[in-house]
Amino acid sequence: MKLFFRKQEYLILLYRLFLAYVFYFLARVLFFLYNYDVLEVHSVGEFFKLSYYGLAFDTAAILYVNSLFIVLSLLPLRLTVSSWYQKLLIYVYFITNLIGYAFNYVDFIYYKFNFARTTLSVLEVVENEANKTTMFFRFMVSYWHVYLIFVLVSLLWIYLYKRVKLKPSAHRLSTATYYLSSLIGFVVIATLIVGGIRGGDFKKSTRPINLVDASKHVKKMEQADLVLNTTFAFIRTFGNNSFKKVDYDISDEEIQFYIKPIKHYKNNPPTKPNIIVIITESMGREYLASFNKDIGVEDYVGYTPFLDSLAQHSLIFPNAFANGAKSIHGMSSVLSGIPSFVDAFTSSSYSNQKIQSLVSVLNDLDYDTSFFHGAPNGSMGFLGFSNILGFDHYYGMEEYGNDDDFDGSWGIWDEPFLQYMKSTLDHKQQPFFSTVFTVSSHEPFKIPKKYNGEFPKGHIQMHEPVGYTDYAFKQFFNAAKKEPWFDNTIFVITADHPNQVYYDVYNKTINRRAVPIMFYKSDGSLTGVDNELAQQIDIYPTLLDIIGYDKPFRSWGRSLISDDGVVPFAINHNASQYHMLRGNYICTFDGKKATGFYDIDDKSLEHNLIANRTPEMDETEIACKAFLEDYFERIVDKKLSLEK
Secondary structure (H helix, E strand, C coil), X not given: XXXXXXXXXXXXXXXXXXXXXXXXXXXXXXXXXXXXXXXXXXXXXXXXXXXXXXHHHHHHXXXXXXXXXXXXXXXXXXXXXXXXXXXXXXXXXXXXXXXXXXXXXXXXXXXXXXXXXXXXXXXXXHCXXXXXXXXXXXXXXXXXXXXXXHHHHHHHHHHHHHHCCCCCCCCCCCHHHHHHHHHXXXXXXXXXXXXXXXXXXXXXXXXXXXXXXXXXXXXXXXXXXXXXCHHHHHHHCCCCCCCCCCCCCCCHHHHHHHCCCEECCCXXXXXXXXXXXXXXXXXXXXXXXXXXXXXXXXXXXXXXXXXXXXXXXXXXXXXXXXXXXXXXXXXXXXXXXXXXXXXXXXXXXXXXXXXXXXXXXXXXXXXXXXXXXXCCCCHHHXXXXXXXXXXXXXXXXXXXXXHHHECCCCCECHXXXXXXXXXXXXXXXXXXXXXXXXXXXXXXXXXXXXXXXXXXXXXXXXXXXXXXXHHHHHHHHHHHCCCCCHHHEEEEEEECCCCCCCCHHHHCCHHHHXXXXXXXXXXXXXXXXXXXXXXXXXXXXXXXXXXXXXXXXXXXXXXXXXXXXXXXEEEEEECCEEEEEECCEEEEECCCCEEEEEECCCCCCCCCCHHHCCHHHHHHHHHHHHHHHHHHHHHHCCCCCCCC
């Protein structure tokens, strides 16, 4: 019995770790309550079942976070029972635990914008923001209830920790016995920790569990985010580099057949129209009535009357998807045809290389190229990436020069900034290529005070600012059409990613990347509705096809106006899986193999058909592998340009 004289210390250690489990479960309950409408969990029993599976991920997170605390608690030092040492342990315990635990509270709100547990990639969003402090306090005001809950829960945790205190043992063993017992205890606990980090399976687990493992326990992909916790998601992506070459034993012939990464169009005579690409912040396809005529939603209401009127004279793609989840993902996808999956390409060590893009091609054709973004210069990483792409000019908040039009959060209101862009373009020599990234249709969902009451409030906060941005587009087009350059200009309107969702159809896993793509030219040469699959990376090759660019160029996307032999598809990454939409199926791919096949209309991914594979399913998996193998090879080997 004396061998276990440290039993009290071990029991108290277990109690303190048990408290972490209690509060991680509470965080999961709160996460569910804040996001129940998008998590596809419809019963208490289902919630507890998913929570049970979540214990493995809670265990890993708790053990990662508490590794230092556990080591300090197990040190073979007699002073571990002293009052000052126990006070030290309190500080170590709560500094590490509360920092790690706080990540879960971020996702109470952020999840509805990202539709995934927050990972280290969130730093891509804020690292280039100059107003981080302002943003923090604004979020604190807007979401005060989350901060309040966190403080109250933390105080309760501290109270329960202090309720059980270590009482020094009356036994004092010999030094040899003390160290022997401590060594045995350390080995046993260390073994349990390793097993816990690996998911609790000592027989089958050969690696620590990862985010993708959460998908093994769910029927719907959204539920994987309830199984996970944000602490785990953040830690397991720390130091990871997803940009690594993969080898799926795909031949060059298969890559050429399924993807054709080098495009060469000879469909149209060479021309040099002006080109304006508008990437609209958070303008999900859900908000545009012209893109939702066939979705079957009773009493559907749209919030973009101007864009809907413009769509009647445009070529539109109501079955289009974003290739990423963040703004910077949208910029690289649209302008350079480079999607982002787990991590942003623009934040990787491979972004600083020569990249063939819409910008570089048009620079070679003697276009004046410019990028407009009404936020503080450098925000979102746009300035850095625009320099890599080679834009001649960057126009941000600094160039705009009037802080009276600052919205107090992100940048210059869309209406005045679009007018500023128009005035700047008036003085440019044609042909010009310009991209604008808007800012107003975004959290905190505000519009200029002078327009209060002008736009429908709708059903969610996003609807009113969408109406304002649509109005800003109307004012821009009304002013631009009076200028001589207007009739010689191709306009492309799309979005970086969706935002808040009201209609259930857009809560479905696949539709969480649904965006509009619209091409407009005043002479009516670009009109119609094309329901084929489309994606952001298709914009770049489509524009080069339209203007008759007659040289080979790198593009993983396809022309949306010509048949180049590539079956229409869309690819992105969500819920720890790649999603490839192609033909009659949606393929989910975990990075090694297909994990599911679903009917192309099964956007919720409810009915996995993988048990009855067809030749078309096999082709879809090969197409996915071909895309990823060529994608990572070209990025890692720095072959994103055809120039020698």
